Amino acid sequence: MDNNVKILAIESSCDETSAAVVVNGREVLSNIISSQIDIHKKFGGVVPEVASRKHIEVINAVVEEALEEAKLTLKDIDAIGVTYGPGLVGALLVGMQYAKGLAYGMKKPLIGVNHIEGHISANFIEHKDLKxxxxxxxxxxxxxxxxxxxxxxxxxxxxxxxxxxxxxxxxxxxxxxxxxxxxxxxxxxxxxxxxxxxxxxxxxxxxxxxxxxxxxxxxxxxxxxxxxxxxxxxxxxxxxxxxxxxxxxxxxxxxxxxxxxxxxxxxxxxxxxxxxxxxxxxxxxxxxxxxxxxxxxxPAPILCTDNAAMIGSAAYFEFMKGRVASIDLNAKPNLKLGER
Known part of the structure; x- marks a missing residue:
């Protein structure tokens, strides 16, 4: 592994299916977001079961597009980051199971990311010198x-x-x-x-x-x-x-x-x-x-809403601290900030 740590990140905690490739927690090579707003608009809010089914439908294509836009393959990726809470449990499980499959199949480290930590980390992308x-x-x-x-x-x-x-x-x-x-x-x-x-x-x-x-x-x-x-x-x-x-x-x-x-x-x-x-x-x-x-x-507006780039940034800093998850990582819909 060279000095540039490339994270493939996946976010599916609510009604956005997103995948991104982030380098060193700061540089975004791709950030693909498939939004379900139009689907849930007629219900006046997010319907968990509908959200989960839509994640299943699009997640593979979203991840493939993120890698294609970044001009990388799974072999080039150093670790897989994924949101494991908080969020809708069914939606979380879709992204998590996909990420776990990639990590296991490609023998890549798996990093579980707190969704709230991801939001905070969006600022590290927008403001490169922020510490x-x-x-x-x-x-x-x-x-x-x-x-x-x-x-x-x-x-x-x-x-x-x-x-x-x-x-x-x-x-x-x-x-x-x-x-x-x-x-x-x-x-x-x-x-x-x-x-x-x-x-x-x-x-x-x-x-x-x-x-x-x-x-x-x-x-x-x-x-x-x-x-x-x-x-x-x-x-x-x-x-x-x-x-x-x-x-x-x-x-x-x-x-x-x-x-x-x-x-x-x-x-x-x-x-x-x-x-x-x-x-x-x-x-x-x-x-x-x-x-x-x-x-x-x-952060820029695109980094304010749910997206995988922010998850990739948070995953990088977790990875640098040696916080790698096991393959039996499970979804925690009520995960608190700072909880491991």
Whole structure:
């Protein structure tokens, strides 16, 4: 093996089937993503059984395309990285069984990757010189975390949601407003036409010195507001509701991240996950970052959503630490960050 470690990575934790080839955790030779958004759109959300079946249909072609675009064969690959949790158990198993078959058949090391660690590692691809320590905000449809990245592959969870993830709340409110799925981009777009101060929605504040989040109360407040307006026959300004809801989410995320940076005495924060592409969150974090002397980093939009390149980056740093999985690696749908 030369000094360039080439990882073939596979991601299938939810509704994207993805394969990528990543060199040394930073350079992406290919990143193929087969999305199921159009399939699940009619259901208003991801249907696990449908997602699993679609993964089975396309995974072989996706992996072959990733290798072809990278101009490599399986013999050129040094290790196989795969997401083994958290996620939908059926979806995870499709990617895992495929990766295990490749690793066993080609006698390549197998590396199990935590999906959340993958999101964090997307920043190592986008920002080639980024090194720990730094703070990372992970916000997606299934996860909301503030993480202190102590070292490559070493994490401390500072805050997390106690109920709905931020992206999950976006999807539910978008459905209530009749915007469809996925909700994040649709609410972000509509909010630009509204007044973010039109409606004062609640922000959850805990009194136990925690930086945890809660979005269920906010979600309920928006739904109650909609019901009240409908029952009284008043006009509903969807743009104002979207903008006011989004401001409530962004305010809490931003405040807790800035507090974490001050507590940990770091001047760098990275954002990861699907909600990291949200324009209001980006703008607010940049503004607050400048005021507090904190640099704010974002991955490219393609690296914010679920993709295998981020899994390949995380797999590389796991591999460098000697964390190789056995062939009996199993899916862990509720895997926690830092759990082995």
């Amino acid at each position: 720990p320590p730094f703070v990372c905000l992970v916000v997606s449809g299934g996860h909301t975390f503030i993480v202190y990245v102590k070292d490559f592959g070493e994490f401390e969870v500072i805050g997390q949601t106690r109920d709905d993830a931020a992206g999950e709340a976006y999807d539910k409110i978008a459905r209530a407003l009749g915007l469809g799925y996925p909700g994040g981009p649709k609410i972000d777009k509509l909010a630009k036409e509204g007044n973010e101060n039109a409606i004062k929605f609640p922000r959850a504040n805990f009194h136990d010195d925690t930086l945890d989040f809660s979005f269920s109360g906010l979600k309920s407040a928006v739904l109650n507001y909609l019901n009240k307006m409908e029952m009284t026959g008043k006009d509903i300004n969807k743009a104002d509701i979207a903008a006011s809801f989004q401001k409530a989410v962004v305010d809490v995320l931003t405040n807790n991240v800035i507090k974490t940076c001050k507590i940990k005495e770091v001047d760098k924060v990275a954002i990861a996950g699907g909600v990291a592409a949200n324009s209001a969150l980006r703008n607010n974090l940049i503004k607050e970052g400048k005021e507090n002397g904190i640099e704010v980093l974002f």
